[in-house]
Amino acid sequence: MSDRLPPADEAARALRDVEQQRSRSRASTRESRWVSVVFGLVIFAQLAAPDFFGDGVRPWASWAVVVLLLAYQTMLRTRRGSALLGRPTRVRREEISPRFTAAARITILLVLVAGFALALFLDGPPFPYMGTALGVVLGGTLIFFGGTLQQSLNSLATRGPRDMPGAVHGSH
Template identity: 60%
Template sequence: MSERVTPSAEAARALRDIERRRGQARAADQESRWVGVVFGVAIFAELAAPDFFGDGVRSWIGLAVAVLGCVYVVMLRTPRGGALLGRPTRLRKDELSPRFVWLARLAILAVMLIGPFGLRFLPQAPFPYTRTVVGAVLGATLIIFGRTLQRALTSLALRRDDKDGLGGATYGSR
């Protein structure tokens, strides 16, 4: 004798499957640990190098960090690069909250404007090796808390309206 599945039991199972897929999609949209380590070391090196090697090294280390950033962006856009970074999926743009995108752009613009102009008003570093200490704190923060911060930002960035369930919040494999 065959068991009959009631519509409510089937709906409950479908909702559990959606929640499981949502968790899998969010977990897959995180980078590997080594990406945070590489960028944490790069931030530390960029800020600490002038303290140890003089101001002449700033242009070279800045160029190296810019190249690292460009390589990262190119890797994000390719299937193999995404796999190497540990990101087999990526969030769809229509699943991002427009308010979050607007606030993120505003925050990036504020940092880009305040950074250079704010440094002009500081006559000198408050204590020796200030850049080294700041680089160590920022690099360690990225290495230790990078994945947690990324997970928190991802949960803030996603739309809350759930207009079509999970509905493919992420693209499939690249």
């Protein structure tokens, strides 16, 4: 008997191997837990600081967030920084669905427009310590559900077999 598989079985096995590698690659694009915790705490601190220290602290908190985001972005662009963040791989640009990109951009734009509209019509916060409450909700969501949210967004963003028939997916 021959040790060779029939071509159909060999092709099915190869496709199964490719799909397993793809799912391992997608799983490795998640960041370390500490990144979600740090950003959750920073979001809480930025939103809660004016409630406790007055409005004079807003510019300093904003600059601290900008510096943190620049450091994060710089780390993502280097191998060592990505490894430190727990992201040894990243999804290729070709893997991101154009439909997801368009929907994400529209959602971000709508949130920004709604935020500006609320800022124009509201004369101060609707209740005391609203920034603290919002910081607890947003920061807590990121701390406790950040990994799950990131995994869900990665699954939505990467192109599936419907978007690119016959294509081999991966990351680098």
